[in-house]
Amino acid sequence: MNKHTTDRLAKIWLWMSAVVIILILLAVLGYIFIKGVGALSVSFLLDMPQNNWREGGIFPAILGSLIVVVVALSFAAPVGVGTAIYLTEFRKDDWFSRVIRTASDALNAVPSIVFGLFGLALFVFYLKDYTGGPSLLSAGLTLGFMVLPTIIRTSEVAMRGVPYAEKMESYGMGASKLQTIRNIVLPGSVPGIATGIILSIGRAVGETAPIIFMVALNPTIPSSLFGSGNTLTTQLYYLAMEGISLKVAFGTALTLVLIILLLNHITRVFKKRLSRNLRRNC
Amino acid sequence: MGRFEPEKMVGRVLMLFSITAVVVLLLIMLFIFNAGLPLFTKVGVLDFLFGTRWVPSKDVYGAFQFIVAAFMVTFGALLIAVPLGLSCAIFLSEIAPRWAKNIVRPAIELLAGIPSIIYGVFALVIIVNAAHITFNLATGETILAASIILSIMVLPIIISISQDAIEAVPRLYREGSYAMGATDWQTIHRVLLPAASQGIVAGVILGMGRAIGETMAVVLVIGNVEKFPTGFLVPGETLTSAILLEMGEAVVNSLHYRALFCLGIVPFVFVLVLSVLSSRLISRNHERFE
Numbered sequence: 001m002n003k004h005t006t007d008r009l010a011k012i013w014l015w016m017s018a019v020v021i022i023l024i025l026l027a028v029l030g031y032i033f034i035k036g037v038g039a040l041s042v043s044f045l046l047d048m049p050q051n052n053w054r055e056g057g058i059f060p061a062i063l064g065s066l067i068v069v070v071v072a073l074s075f076a077a078p079v080g081v082g083t084a085i086y087l088t089e090f091r092k093d094d095w096f097s098r099v100i101r102t103a104s105d106a107l108n109a110v111p112s113i114v115f116g117l118f119g120l121a122l123f124v125f126y127l128k129d130y131t132g133g134p135s136l137l138s139a140g141l142t143l144g145f146m147v148l149p150t151i152i153r154t155s156e157v158a159m160r161g162v163p164y165a166e167k168m169e170s171y172g173m174g175a176s177k178l179q180t181i182r183n184i185v186l187p188g189s190v191p192g193i194a195t196g197i198i199l200s201i202g203r204a205v206g207e208t209a210p211i212i213f214m215v216a217l218n219p220t221i222p223s224s225l226f227g228s229g230n231t232l233t234t235q236l237y238y239l240a241m242e243g244i245s246l247k248v249a250f251g252t253a254l255t256l257v258l259i260i261l262l263l264n265h266i267t268r269v270f271k272k273r274l275s276r277n278l279r280r281n282c
Numbered sequence: 283m284g285r286f287e288p289e290k291m292v293g294r295v296l297m298l299f300s301i302t303a304v305v306v307l308l309l310i311m312l313f314i315f316n317a318g319l320p321l322f323t324k325v326g327v328l329d330f331l332f333g334t335r336w337v338p339s340k341d342v343y344g345a346f347q348f349i350v351a352a353f354m355v356t357f358g359a360l361l362i363a364v365p366l367g368l369s370c371a372i373f374l375s376e377i378a379p380r381w382a383k384n385i386v387r388p389a390i391e392l393l394a395g396i397p398s399i400i401y402g403v404f405a406l407v408i409i410v411n412a413a414h415i416t417f418n419l420a421t422g423e424t425i426l427a428a429s430i431i432l433s434i435m436v437l438p439i440i441i442s443i444s445q446d447a448i449e450a451v452p453r454l455y456r457e458g459s460y461a462m463g464a465t466d467w468q469t470i471h472r473v474l475l476p477a478a479s480q481g482i483v484a485g486v487i488l489g490m491g492r493a494i495g496e497t498m499a500v501v502l503v504i505g506n507v508e509k510f511p512t513g514f515l516v517p518g519e520t521l522t523s524a525i526l527l528e529m530g531e532a533v534v535n536s537l538h539y540r541a542l543f544c545l546g547i548v549p550f551v552f553v554l555v556l557s558v559l560s561s562r563l564i565s566r567n568h569e570r571f572e
Contacts, residue, residue, distance in 0.1 A: 007465035014377050017369035018386045021441075024434055025389045028396065028404050082299035090293050102561070103304040109488070109557035110310065110550065111495025112398075113522045117529075117546045121313040125534060145306050152303065177289050199395075206397025209497040209522070213529055233399050233498075240403050240502060253403050260395050268388065 029257065036254025039247050045255065049219040053235075054245045058252055060219050064136060064229035065205055067222060071140025072147060072204045077197055080151025084193075087152075088159040089181055100152075108149035115146050115210035124214060132226030139211040139231070146210055147200035154199065158192020159185055191274040195267050202263045206256065208233040232256050314550060317535075318543030325537070330544060334510055338528070343541040347510040349548060351425060351518035354511055355500060356493040358429025359436055364486055366433075367440035371482075372470055374441070375448040394438035402502035405431035410503055417515055423505030426514040431499045436489035443488060443564070447481020448474055452571050480570075484563035491556040494549050497522040521545045 047057030083104075087097050119142030123131045131138045162185050170180040215230040217238050222229030230238075232252055239249035321330070325343050333344020370390075374383060409430050414422030451474050459469040475482070505517025506527060519527075525542050532539040 003465050003468065007467040010467035010470070011377060014369050014373040017366055018373045018378070018382065020366065021370055021393070021437065022386065022389050024437075025393050027408070028401065028434075031404055031408060032400060079299050079302050082296045083303065086293070086296035086300040090296060100300050100303055102558070103307045105561055106554055106557050107303055107307050107310075109491050109495075109553050110307075111491075111497070111522065111546075111553055113495065113497040113525055114310065114314065114546050114550045117317070117525065117543055118310045118313050120529070121317045121543075122309065126313070148303060148306065178292060202395050206395075206399070208397070208399045209526065212526065233397060236399050236403065237498065237502075240399075240406060249403065253400055256397060257400060260397065261392075264388075264392055264395055 032250065032253050032257050035246075036250035036252075036257075039251025040254055044251055048221075049248075052244065053219065053239060053248050058232070058235065058248065058255065060221055061230055061232045061235040061252065062255070064215070064222060065231040065233070067136045067225070067229065068140040068143055068211065068231055069201055069204045071137060071225070072143035073197065073200065075141060075144035076148045076151050076200060080148050080196070081155045081193055083152045084155035084159055085181060085185070087156055089177065089185060104149040104152050107145070108153075110146075112146070112207055112209040115142055116213050118142070118145075119210060120213045132224075132228075134214045134216065134228055135226045136222055136229045137225040139214040140225075142210050142214065143204040143207060146207065147203050150200045150203065151193075151196045154196025155189065155193045158189035158196070161192065162188035191270045195270045195274070198263050198267050198270070202260055205231075205259055205263075206233060208237050212237065232259075310550075314543055314547055318540055318547050321537060321540035321544050325541070330541070336508055336524075338532075338538040338541070341537050343537070343544075345521070345524075345541075345545055345548070347508065348519055348521045348524050348545060351504070351511045352494055352520040352522070352549065354425050354514065354518070355428040355432055355504070355520060356490055358426065358514060359432035359493045360486065360490060362430065362433035363436045363440055363489060367437045367485075367489075368444055368482065370437075371441045371444035371448060371485075372474075375445050376466065376470060376474070390438050390441055393434070394442075398435065398496060398498040401431050401435055402499040405499060405503045413515075419515060421505060421517065423503055423517050424515050425504060425511055425518045427503040428500045428518075428520075429514065431503060432493045432496060435496060435499060436492050439492060440485045440489045443485030443560075444478070444482045447478040447485070447564075447567050450481065450568060450571055451477045478567065480563045481567035484560040484567070487556050487560040487563070491553040491560075495522065495553055497526055501526050521548055 044057045045062060046059050048059055050056030083100065087100060091097050119138060123138035123141060124134050131141070166184050166188065167180055170184045175183065211231065212234055215234045216228035217230055217234070218228075219230070232255060236249055236252045236256065239245060239252065321343070324341070330343055330345055331349070332346050333342070334346045335342050335344045336347070370386070374386060378386065405427060409427045410422035412422070413419065413424055413427045413430075417426075455473050455477055456469055459473045464472070500520055501523040504520065504523060506519045506523055507517040508519050508524070509516075511518040525545050528538070529542055532542055
């Protein structure tokens with residue numbers, strides 16, 4: 001075969017691979033949308049389930065998902081951003097930063113079910129007097145551990161993107177390190193940090209395995225952080241696995257997908273703003 | 283007494299924050315090992331790793347069929363995802379015009395953001411039925427179905443890491459190749475792919491780690507039959523799906539409970555090794571071109 005014919009065939013294959021990936025995405029989203037759109041309504045989102053989920057809405061699961069995400073981010077966001085500030089502003093690229101970065105990468109790779117086992121052993125059994133055992137607090141903290149590496153990584157990248165010259169100007173005018181962090185580094189990295197936080201919200205809201213041992217499946221409004229509840233993902237698993245109500249299952253799935261699409265859209269907006277900032281700085 | 287120095291104090295507080303990641307990782311090891319390892323006072327390590335009978339009611343815990351099934355779904359997923367993902371990575375870094383990149387990149391990000399349970403629900407109906415009809419099986423809930431859905435889930439990570447690796451190859455390599463009259467494809471497969479090979483392998487390794495640790499999508503489609511998997515067209519049960527399904531009935535600190543933690547230790551240790559390996563490869567790939 002002529003080398004130009006081979007070249008053309010190879011390019012057709014490469015284009016096809018991209019098309020296949022787009023088609024896969026459309027198939028997954030389209031399928032969930034078509035099956036779920038019939039169930040979706042305002043009352044589906046805001047009503048209590050009736051008759052063992054066969055009727056009514058999914059309000060407790062929505063509330064539960066919201067609570068675990070808030071708990072997870074209240075832990076992971078300050079700790080993650082703090083870590084990033086420390087690594088970029090207080091440390092050179094030394095052994096300490098390498099240890100933290102390696103641990104963070106390893107944490108990121110830990111399988112989600114292992115987080116589930118860990119949360120079960122630590123929060124549900126070992127610390128049960130403080131967490132209420134299988135509670136929304138336990139679930140939220142487990143998810144917080146899980147998203148910590150994402151926040152560290154994205155915030156660190158964002159802070160390293162703040163132009164060196166701006167920092168030097170700040171020091172040159174006699175500003176202290178803390179003033180420089182507050183007035184230059186943090187404002188300059190807000191879009192990046194926000195992107196990391198939204199990515200983490202998406203991960204926390206979509207995870208099932210880490211919290212499956214910590215939720216109750218009874219559809220009640222959670223009484224407090226120490227009380228039990230369920231989330232969109234755990235409810236979806238239960239409904240799909242037990243085959244209780246496929247209509248409600250697909251309604252729940254579509255709700256989850258719409259949340260992910262919304263979060264994805266927001267990160268896109270932030271990224272655009274980020275690249276505009278960078279261009280302005282050049 | 284020294285002067286009050288807010289900078290030092292803030293530095294110390296932030297240092298405490300930054301060791302959290304290390305502490306959490308150590309805590310995970312401590313709690314998982316502490317709950318799991320006492321199993322081996324009653325059950326031999328080799329009996330656990332290579333035994334094929336798993337009967338909690340008789341305290342017999344052989345996990346070999348779960349381990350084999352986990353590696354089969356992982357291998358099957360990579361068999362599909364590596365060619366497809368690598369092609370897409372080459373496409374994005376070498377061939378794609380800007381408009382195509384603007385469609386494919388966000389699509390891959392979205393693919394990475396879709397929760398695993400959603401993939402599971404999709405596969406539960408579509409892929410399982412497709413396998414059922416195509417291969418004329420009694421049930422479509424097979425190792426093959428799990429491999430297919432996992433391959434979709436690991437595509438984004440393989441694409442993004444290999445794309446980075448290919449883009450890191452200096453322009454000089456490409457120009458040298460074109461100057462000798464090579465076509466785009468010859469340049470790609472004789473120059474760029476070999477030069478970026480370490481980064482590509484790192485991407486495959488990370489994809490492997492994700493596949494072996496994945497639970498929710500697998501448990502919904504694999505059939506969960508606790509038998510030694512004799513091929514891709516039979517049902518099976520993996521390490522992760524066994525943990526998920528049995529933890530509810532295990533009594534705390536019973537042998538069963540400990541055995542389930544040991545099922546978790548296997549992918550945990552495996553994934554940690556893969557993670558260290560891949561970050562080595564990625565940094566070596568970058569050092570080469572600096």
